[in-house]
Structures are given as C-alpha cells and as structure tokens.
Amino acid sequence: xxxxxxxxxxxxxxxxxxxxxxxxxxxxxxxxxxxxxxxxxxxxxxxxxxxxxxxxxxxxxxxxxxxxxxxxxxxxxxxxxxxxxxxxxxxxxxxxxxxxxxxxxxxxxxxxxxxxxxxxxxxxxxxxxxxxxxxxxxxxxxxxxxxxxxxxxxxxxxxxxxxxxxxxxxxxxxxxxxxxxxxxxxxxxxxxxxxxxxxxxxxxxxxxxxxxxxxxxxxxxxxxxxxxxxxxxxxxxxxxxxxxxxxxxxxxxxxxxxxxxxxxxxxxxxxxxxxxxxxxxxxxxxxxxxxxxxxxxxxxxxxxxxxxxxxxxxxxxxxxxxxxxxxxxxxxxxxxxxxxxxxxx
Ligand code: UD1
Numbered sequence: 001x002x003x004x005x006x007x008x009x010x011x012x013x014x015x016x017x018x019x020x021x022x023x024x025x026x027x028x029x030x031x032x033x034x035x036x037x038x039x040x041x042x043x044x045x046x047x048x049x050x051x052x053x054x055x056x057x058x059x060x061x062x063x064x065x066x067x068x069x070x071x072x073x074x075x076x077x078x079x080x081x082x083x084x085x086x087x088x089x090x091x092x093x094x095x096x097x098x099x100x101x102x103x104x105x106x107x108x109x110x111x112x113x114x115x116x117x118x119x120x121x122x123x124x125x126x127x128x129x130x131x132x133x134x135x136x137x138x139x140x141x142x143x144x145x146x147x148x149x150x151x152x153x154x155x156x157x158x159x160x161x162x163x164x165x166x167x168x169x170x171x172x173x174x175x176x177x178x179x180x181x182x183x184x185x186x187x188x189x190x191x192x193x194x195x196x197x198x199x200x201x202x203x204x205x206x207x208x209x210x211x212x213x214x215x216x217x218x219x220x221x222x223x224x225x226x227x228x229x230x231x232x233x234x235x236x237x238x239x240x241x242x243x244x245x246x247x248x249x250x251x252x253x254x255x256x257x258x259x260x261x262x263x264x265x266x267x268x269x270x271x272x273x274x275x276x277x278x279x280x281x282x283x284x285x286x287x288x289x290x291x292x293x294x295x296x297x298x299x300x301x302x303x304x305x306x307x308x309x310x311x312x313x314x315x316x317x318x319x320x321x322x323x324x325x326x327x328x329x330x331x332x333x334x335x336x337x338x339x340x341x342x343x344x345x
Contacts, residue, residue: 124174243283
C-alpha cells in the first residue's frame with residue numbers, strides 16, 4: 001500500500017481519482033484550495049481521504065501535505081477557455097507556478113513519481129492526411145471560411161479537403177489557448193524535472209471528459225457540461241459549426257482508472273492519450289444526450305469560435321500497450337447515464 005497525494009482531489013476529475021485510489025487500497029491525501037473558478041462552495045473532503053485545504057502555489061502547505069507521501073497525482077488546474085485575457089495570470093499561476101512549487105517540494109521530500117493531468121488541447125488540431133501530400137498540418141482556420149460554412153480544414157499545399165486521422169503522442173504540440181499553453185508548459189517542466197531527478201512522470205492527455213459530478217456550465221466548462229446544463233434548464237443544446245466536428249468523449253471513471261494505472265509507469269517522462277477509442281461527432285453527442293434526457297432536440301447553429309479545432313481523434317494504443325489501460329465505458333452508454341446524472345452546483 002502506498003500513500004498518494006492528489007492535488008485538486010476535491011474537483012470533478014480529482015474526486016473520482018481519489019475514490020479509485022482508495023478503492024485500490026492506497027492511502028490518499030488531497031490538496032485542494034476550492035478555487036472559485038471551479039467551486040461555488042468549498043467541496044467536502046472526499047470520504048476516506050485526508051484533506052489539506054490549501055493552494056498548490058503555497059510551498060509551506062505543499063511541503064506539509066507531502067509528508068509521508070510516496071507519489072503525487074497532480075490534477076489541480078484551472079481548465080477551459082476562461083473569461084478572457086484578464087484570466088491569464090491566474091491560469092499561469094495555478095497551472096505553471098503551481099506545478100513548479102509542487103516539483104520543488106517533491107524533490108525536497110525525495111518523491112520521484114508523478115502522474116500529471118494533461119490534455120489533448122496540447123495538440124491543437126488533430127492529425128490530417130491529404131490524398132496527394134500525405135500527412136499535413138492544416139492551415140489555421142480562417143474566419144471567412146468559417147463564416148461561409150467551410151468548416152473542414154484544407155491542405156496547406158493544394159487546398160484540397162483532408163481526412164482526419166488518429167493523433168498519437170509523438171504529434172507536435174501546438175497550443176491554441178492560454179489553457180493549452182499552460183498544459184504544454186506543465187509537460188515541459190515535468191519532463192525536465194523527471195530527467196534532473198531521475199523520476200517518473202506520466203502525463204495523461206485527457207480527451208473530452210464527462211460524467212457524474214461534472215460542474216455546471218461556466219466559462220471554464222467543456223461542451224458536455226454546457227449541453228447537459230442546457231437540457232437541465234429546458235433549453236436545446238446549441239451545436240456550433242455543422243455538428244460534424246469529432247471528439248473523443250471519455251467517461252470520468254475511465255480517466256480515474258487511467259490515473260491508477262499510470263502510477264506504474266516507468267522512469268522518465270512519457271505522455272499518454274486517455275480516450276475511449278470511440279470518436280463521436282459533437283452533433284451526435286448532443287442528440288444522444290437530448291434523447292436520453294427527454295429534452296428538446298439540439299439546434300445546429302452554424303456559429304463558430306475561431307479558436308476551436310475541427311477534429312481531434314486520439315490513438316489510445318500507447319496507454320493500452322504500456323499502462324494496460326483500456327476505457328471500459330462506451331460513450332453511447334456513458335453519455336446516456338450522464339444525461340440523467342447529477343451535476344455539481
Ligand atoms: C475541451 C476543453 C479543454 C479540455 C479538452 C479535453 C474547453 C474550451 N476546452 O476542448 O479544456 O482539456 O476538452 O477534455 O473547455 N461546442 C458546441 N456548442 C457549445 C460549446 C462547444 O457545439 O455550446 C463545440 C465546439 O465548437 C467544439 C466542441 O464543441 O467544436 C468542443 O468544445 P469544447 O468542449 O469547448 O472544447 P475542446 O476543444 O473539445
């Protein structure tokens with residue numbers, strides 16, 4: 001039995017990770033500051049875990065929380081698009097300064113095993129192939145194209161339509177938002193730390209996570225929470241673009257299982273996609289939720305957000321081969337359950 005510290009362990013994903021670690025017979029401590037961007041009210045201590053109510057940027061508190069700990073699962077972060085440039089210092093503070101403080105305190109305490117909550121947002125656009133030019137990086141999306149309803153990225157050489165493929169972990173990073181940039185920086189910081197300290201870091205690149213206790217719609221929410229909150233309020237989910245954009249929706253219980261598995265990762269830094277392996281279009285996901293909830297049919301609006309990427313489809317192969325992790329919940333089942341599961345206030 002080992003003692004694990006879960007930062008952000010009172011949050012949506014962190015609380016599921018905490019439960020999964022306890023179920024796997026680990027001792028668990030939680031460091032969580034109940035950040036107002038994530039919590040309207042301070043959440044209770046997860047049953048069976050020791051709660052340290054403190055910020056990951058607070059070196060003294062982190063040092064105290066690390067006493068007797070063997071490994072850290074680092075979930076504490078500000079997520080999503082945020083409210084605008086005003087949020088920049090808080091994103092960088094929570095996500096990058098917080099990680100730096102944690103790594104320094106872990107070295108000091110001689111702890112050399114870390115699982116990092118990363119994200120598929122580090123990739124930017126997914127992987128694409130041109131029939132004539134092979135694998136290509138599409139040109140950035142153009143506002144005029146999007147306004148004219150041309151949503152599919154085209155080949156940078158011949159402008160022909162591309163076919164979306166699977167993104168593997170060795171794809172180049174291309175952060176398109178402040179949040180994405182902070183996740184790339186976390187990966188780089190932990191990779192340097194792993195080398196310098198001969199430590200183990202598994203960076204789990206979560207795809208689109210959903211499930212029970214997901215927070216309600218806020219500027220920091222992903223699309224599953226936004227649609228689910230709309231349905232709960234009696235409104236139709238509003239699907240942007242033409243609804244054909246593809247994502248991989250992965251159940252939070254599977255994400256928690258991936259974290260438990262990642263504690264067994266080898267030395268050095270290694271990134272892993274954490275995905276269901278069964279991609280879905282955003283339009284289909286909205287339809288599935290609306291049907292299961294018994295709410296109004298989704299409306300496809302043709303609206304767009306310039307910063308959005310079109311398709312991100314993960315290859316789950318590396319996590320399966322190296323961590324033995326395979327998602328157990330098919331999105332069709334998990335989303336049906338999510339349609340009626342409680343959201344967090
Ligand atoms: C999301 C999160 C990201 C997280 C990642 C993996 C945001 C902004 N992005 O990235 O933080 O790390 O998943 O879990 O939170 N859409 C609609 N209607 C809406 C809102 C969105 O159709 O009301 C569409 C968007 O245009 C986009 C897709 O849904 O095509 C996904 O949107 P979203 O969940 O916000 O962003 P991701 O890029 O998937």
